[in-house]
Amino acid sequence: MDPIPGGREPRQQPLLDVRNLSVAFHDGETWGEVLTDVSFAIEPGEFVGIVGESGCGKSLTALSILGLLPPRGVRLGGAMLFDGRDLAKLSERARREVRGRRISMVFQEPMSALDPVFTVGTQLLETVRTHFKVGRREALERAVEALAAVGIASPRQAAAMYPSSLSGGMRQRAMIAMALVCEPRLLIADEPTTALDVTIQAQIMDLLIELGQRTGTAILFITHNLALVAESCRRMLTMYAGQIVEDGPVREILARPRHPYTAGLLGSIPQSSRRKSVLPSIPGRVPSLHEMPPGCRFAPRCAHVEPPCLVPQQLVSGRDWRKVRCRRAGELALPGAQS
Amino acid sequence: MGTTLRLVARRLWQLLPIVMFATLVVFLLLQLVPGDPALILAGDYASKERIEEIRQLYGFDRPLIVQYLSWFLNVLHGDLGTSLLSGAPVLELIMQRMPNTVLIAVYSLIIAAVVGITLGVLAATRVGSRVDAFVTSTASLGVALPSFWLAILLVATFALQLHLFPATGARPFTVNPGDAIRHATLPAVALAVGVIAELARQTRSALIEVLSSQYVRTLRAKGLGPMAILWKHGLRNISVTLLTLLGLAVNRLFSGAVVIEAVFAIPGAGSLVAYSAINKDFPVVQGTVLMFAVIVILVNLTVDILNALLDPRVAEE
Ligand SMILES: Nc1ncnc2c1ncn2[C@@H]1O[C@H](COP(=O)(O)OP(=O)(O)O)[C@@H](O)[C@H]1O
Ligand code: SF4
Ligand SMILES: [Mg+2]
Numbered sequence: 001m002d003p004i005p006g007g008r009e010p011r012q013q014p015l016l017d018v019r020n021l022s023v024a025f026h027d028g029e030t031w032g033e034v035l036t037d038v039s040f041a042i043e044p045g046e047f048v049g050i051v052g053e054s055g056c057g058k059s060l061t062a063l064s065i066l067g068l069l070p071p072r073g074v075r076l077g078g079a080m081l082f083d084g085r086d087l088a089k090l091s092e093r094a095r096r097e098v099r100g101r102r103i104s105m106v107f108q109e110p111m112s113a114l115d116p117v118f119t120v121g122t123q124l125l126e127t128v129r130t131h132f133k134v135g136r137r138e139a140l141e142r143a144v145e146a147l148a149a150v151g152i153a154s155p156r157q158a159a160a161m162y163p164s165s166l167s168g169g170m171r172q173r174a175m176i177a178m179a180l181v182c183e184p185r186l187l188i189a190d191e192p193t194t195a196l197d198v199t200i201q202a203q204i205m206d207l208l209i210e211l212g213q214r215t216g217t218a219i220l221f222i223t224h225n226l227a228l229v230a231e232s233c234r235r236m237l238t239m240y241a242g243q244i245v246e247d248g249p250v251r252e253i254l255a256r257p258r259h260p261y262t263a264g265l266l267g268s269i270p271q272s273s274r275r276k277s278v279l280p281s282i283p284g285r286v287p288s289l290h291e292m293p294p295g296c297r298f299a300p301r302c303a304h305v306e307p308p309c310l311v312p313q314q315l316v317s318g319r320d321w322r323k324v325r326c327r328r329a330g331e332l333a334l335p336g337a338q339s
Numbered sequence: 340m341g342t343t344l345r346l347v348a349r350r351l352w353q354l355l356p357i358v359m360f361a362t363l364v365v366f367l368l369l370q371l372v373p374g375d376p377a378l379i380l381a382g383d384y385a386s387k388e389r390i391e392e393i394r395q396l397y398g399f400d401r402p403l404i405v406q407y408l409s410w411f412l413n414v415l416h417g418d419l420g421t422s423l424l425s426g427a428p429v430l431e432l433i434m435q436r437m438p439n440t441v442l443i444a445v446y447s448l449i450i451a452a453v454v455g456i457t458l459g460v461l462a463a464t465r466v467g468s469r470v471d472a473f474v475t476s477t478a479s480l481g482v483a484l485p486s487f488w489l490a491i492l493l494v495a496t497f498a499l500q501l502h503l504f505p506a507t508g509a510r511p512f513t514v515n516p517g518d519a520i521r522h523a524t525l526p527a528v529a530l531a532v533g534v535i536a537e538l539a540r541q542t543r544s545a546l547i548e549v550l551s552s553q554y555v556r557t558l559r560a561k562g563l564g565p566m567a568i569l570w571k572h573g574l575r576n577i578s579v580t581l582l583t584l585l586g587l588a589v590n591r592l593f594s595g596a597v598v599i600e601a602v603f604a605i606p607g608a609g610s611l612v613a614y615s616a617i618n619k620d621f622p623v624v625q626g627t628v629l630m631f632a633v634i635v636i637l638v639n640l641t642v643d644i645l646n647a648l649l650d651p652r653v654a655e656e
Contacts (some may be wrong), residue, residue: 107553
């Protein structure tokens with residue numbers, strides 16, 4: 001049952017239901033709101049992508065869900081219902097029990113995300129023993145199993161190694177193993193492949209997809225690269241300047257984007273078949289806090305801006321599970337991905 | 340374990356030139372004194388025959404390198420010569436005095452480590468708090484304070500005014516440990532203050548860096564509590580910094596002992612050097628300085644090995 005009245009349609013209860021999440025930082029004088037009215041849901045076992053340029057608030061959304069925002073100078077609003085409980089209302093202690101156990105996270109930089117002075121095995125078994133009352137030996141067995149599950153060929157040897165003696169791709173596999181060792185319900189992967197070279201990148205993407213299907217863990221995949229989302233996710237969210245601006249099935253959005261920003265991101269995907277066309281990347285850049293437009297936040301960069309755009313835009317659901325934060329979405333016929 | 344052994348062997352091998360250099364310097368101490376060493380060694384009122392005898396005995400007529408090697412061989416056999424003043428074997432004199440110095444040094448190292456690291460951790464985990472302000476503002480002051488001045492201040496307050504600790508002297512640890520520690524407290528504190536200041540400051544900055552690192556964010560993301568992050572991962576990651584600083588502190592403590600033992604009238608190895616130097620008892624000066632050098636070298640060797648064991652990055656380099 002949905003504990004909050006006026007919620008969504010009574011189908012399956014979502015695993016994570018983020019409602020009107022807002023995050024503001026205090027800069028010493030005033031509060032600056034970096035995330036505004038962020039709402040989305042993730043179903044159990046779903047593979048969802050969040051895409052947006054750097055600085056749009058993707059990482060901040062992830063850190064809010066995990067409760068890893070700085071302890072002071074932060075104001076959090078809204079609700080994050082996970083398995084029916086509001087994460088925002090949990091005590092720090094209760095949140096620690098969720099972190100790494102129910103929701104875990106993989107970060108961008110595998111080079112620096114592991115403690116350099118402990119072996120990989122020690123760090124994995126530490127995760128196990130943080131959440132389960134098991135002995136060292138059993139925890140190590142689980143750690144080795146987890147390393148094997150992410151495709152590390154000799155997991156026992158890898159467990160005895162320090163992070164510095166593993167390659168970048170191996171480290172990211174170890175990070176994923178560590179994130180999955182307690183069999184969480186949700187894995188947040190924040191740009192997990194950005195720091196890796198292209199072949200390794202593809203391997204890690206395949207691994208995430210395979211693990212998601214095999215373990216039933218829902219995955220929230222964060223990237224600035226729409227091409228990766230296009231290849232791997234069923235559903236996607238577009239984020240712009242601290243807001244969700246589009247939400248829907250990947251295939252439909254790619255075929256017919258409704259938000260001009262999503263369309264702009266689509267246009268900047270390199271088309272290997274049409275090499276002569278120069279990348280039509282979106283002109284301008286993500287506005288900073290002090291230059292945030294009062295109306296539609298994308299207006300300064302939007303080719304379709306008109307007077308109705310100069311008031312704040314709401315994320316509106318269509319009849320087809322798609323949502324978009326653009327007044328003109330209905331009238332515009334934006335180009336999709338050429339295929 | 341094989342790698343550890345190899346590491347120790349390599350460090351020992353690297354030490355060889357350092358040991359040679361240190362002993363050579365100590366040996367040359369005597370040569371650098373202007374004038375005929377035999378004359379100096381013989382003392383002010385020696386007869387011509389005695390001077391000649393000493394020349395033969397020490398072999399001052401032989402080439403320097405031969406002299407050095409034979410001296411070095413003697414040292415290896417534990418023969419540091421005899422005191423010109425008392426005629427007692429130098430090694431025996433040092434061994435009588437050294438326990439007092441070692442007690443003060445170890446005691447002050449423990450005080451410095453406990454207080455310095457605690458202050459540093461408190462400051463690093465509460466950046467901007469009063470503890471932090473205290474550590475950052477007084478740290479530079481503590482480093483600059485001369486220890487003898489501090490010693491006099493401590494004696495005036497805690498010995499002469501409050502009568503909490505004895506003002507001077509030392510007691511053997513083996514006879515009455517409590518009394519020995521009471522006597523060693525003020526000198527140990529006087530020596531520790533500079534080390535505390537340095538340790539607190541360095542602990543603070545190293546820990547702040549570790550706590551803001553990517554891997555600490557990973558630790559928080561996997562559900563680890565703040566205590567485990569701080570004491571297990573934080574301290575382990577700054578242990579190399581801490582051990583290196585403690586190693587340097589040992590060097591400083593032994594040189595500081597010379598002054599501190601003089602202020603507190605402690606019959607230690609430091610005051611032995613001072614007293615012997617004033618009285619031109621050069622074999623004793625030579626032997627004690629050599630002993631200090633050996634201790635410092637051994638401590639640094641231990642620090643190196645521990646660092647390599649604690650941090651794979653050090654072992655690889
Ligand atoms: N601790 C902080 N204090 C103030 N602003 C912050 C802080 N952390 C992030 N921000 C701001 O929040 C915005 C979103 O950042 P982030 O979530 O890292 O973006 P993304 O992951 O999409 O690149 C950025 O503009 C950034 O400047
Ligand atoms: S609301 Fe207007 S300005 Fe904003 S994205 Fe839509 S068309 Fe562009
Ligand atoms: Mg980011």
